[in-house]
Amino acid sequence: MKGKKWYDYLWIGELCYLVLGLFNILFAWLGMLFFTIPLVIAIFGGSKAYCNRYCGRGQLLGILGKKLKLSRNQPPPRFLRSAWFRYGFLAFFMFMFGRMLYGTWKVFTGAPLSKTVTLLWAFKLPWQWSQVEGVAPWVAQYAFGFFGVMLTSTILGLLTMMLFRPRSWCVYCPMGTMTQGICRLKAKKEEAKDGRTGEEDCRTAQAAGQ
């Protein structure tokens, strides 16, 4: 059995993030790390190391599903892993993210701050207890919007964790889809440069193993 590494405990960070955001919405800004780190790794490293090792959310879903046995552990429906659904969900997610950014822009240009967190893109939860004095209204508005995005994806992750396999969220996670797309493009570019395809690499490995 492999020993545990430091990154096996990143689920604690994810849990802290969700709890801290409930007490002070400005902690939502820390979630930018969960967006930027995988992109940086994919763009500059050409890998999905973030998904493979460092994703605290995935680890948390794994623990809840496997160790706490909250998952039915059933294979997800086929459509969930289809390209049209994954890229469609990514497009929808980005569109809603863009709307959130537009809301932030409106507050930046003088619109009143809306102290609500939107869940599942439809349900506006009042979040009046949050203290946001001392920061620019647009900074607070972005935090409300971003925390809504993070909570929404957590709820979807928990739902699919319970219904299907623990880490079913990983199948359609927009960040995972985006980083895999970037890695695909990078791999294709490198293959074109090397004059060698991934399929050839795969066949060589299999031939060497047999």
Added chain:
Amino acid sequence: MERIRKLARVGRECVACGQCAAVCPRGAIRVWRGVAARVEAGLCVGCGLCAAACPAAVITLEKRGEET
């Protein structure tokens, strides 16, 4: 006694999450360039741990067709 060994095969819809690589006791499966998981046939013992761990359920066990 004849025994048909199995080999893990990764489907085209692999999302490269790396859960298979994390559970493989032989290090026979790894994520290739963030694109998809790849199985090294010589190392795979067909235990099926990767197939059980795959959240997308795209890993299947196939007959290797090798006799021991």
